[in-house]
Amino acid sequence: MSALDPLSKLVHDAVIAALEESGKPLRNRLLDTEKAAEYLGVEPDAVKRMHAARKIRSVKIFDRKLMFDVKDLDRVIEENK
Numbered sequence: 001m002s003a004l005d006p007l008s009k010l011v012h013d014a015v016i017a018a019l020e021e022s023g024k025p026l027r028n029r030l031l032d033t034e035k036a037a038e039y040l041g042v043e044p045d046a047v048k049r050m051h052a053a054r055k056i057r058s059v060k061i062f063d064r065k066l067m068f069d070v071k072d073l074d075r076v077i078e079e080n081k
Contacts, residue, residue: 030067039073
């Protein structure tokens with residue numbers, strides 16, 4: 001793992017602590033763009049557009065990859081019923 005700047009480390013540690021508290025492993029709760037699209041039944045570009053429009057929040061792991069919390073995806077589903 002590469003060294004993280006202090007803010008990234010703080011965010012990383014907070015995400016890990018929250019996930020540990022929830023009792024769910026990271027890989028089951030956070031989905032990448034493609035898996036989030038599959039979860040919602042849309043194309044990956046639709047997830048990217050929703051994220052750009054701030055309709056879906058993301059978690060950025062190590063300043064590299066956008067991940068989407070299943071709880072946020074569930075909220076989007078509920079709001080659009």
